[in-house]
Amino acid sequence: MNDFCSENWERKIQSFLHQPTQGVKREVQDHIRICPACKSALDEHLGIRKVLKVLPDEEPGEEFDRRLSRRIQFIKQERNRPVFRYFEVFNIFFTIIIGVMIVVLFFLFSRMAESIEKKKDKQDPPKQEVILPD
Numbered sequence: 001m002n003d004f005c006s007e008n009w010e011r012k013i014q015s016f017l018h019q020p021t022q023g024v025k026r027e028v029q030d031h032i033r034i035c036p037a038c039k040s041a042l043d044e045h046l047g048i049r050k051v052l053k054v055l056p057d058e059e060p061g062e063e064f065d066r067r068l069s070r071r072i073q074f075i076k077q078e079r080n081r082p083v084f085r086y087f088e089v090f091n092i093f094f095t096i097i098i099g100v101m102i103v104v105l106f107f108l109f110s111r112m113a114e115s116i117e118k119k120k121d122k123q124d125p126p127k128q129e130v131i132l133p134d
């Protein structure tokens with residue numbers, strides 16, 4: 001026996017479970033009569049739904065919240081540890097220093113380019129054209 005039917009039917013059953021409409025219901029009913037793979041898939045889905053309905057969701061929800069808040073608390077504590085605090089401060093200073101260095105380097109570079117330009121002007125006076133006598 002095949003465990004899978006066609007992808008087309010799997011998708012159709014998924015969409016039927018998501019949004020059960022009369023037309024699709026008829027199609028699915030007719031199909032699962034002849035297709036054991038789809039029937040067992042559908043039974044499984046409906047079984048899971050039934051179980052989810054039966055289970056009360058308050059209990060796991062509270063437990064989940066508790067665990068989540070504990071986790072958040074833990075992360076906060078971690079962040080308050082000196083290493084992390086200093087790391088943040090270090091990051092800020094590092095960013096500022098790098099920024100200042102880029103500005104200074106750019107300034108120095110432009111000054112250097114200017115002085116090179118001036119030196120060139122001094123060293124090579126404009127060449128005079130040699131005028132040959134006729």
Ligand SMILES: [Zn+2]
Binds near residue numbers: 005009037038039
């Ligand atoms: Zn099928």
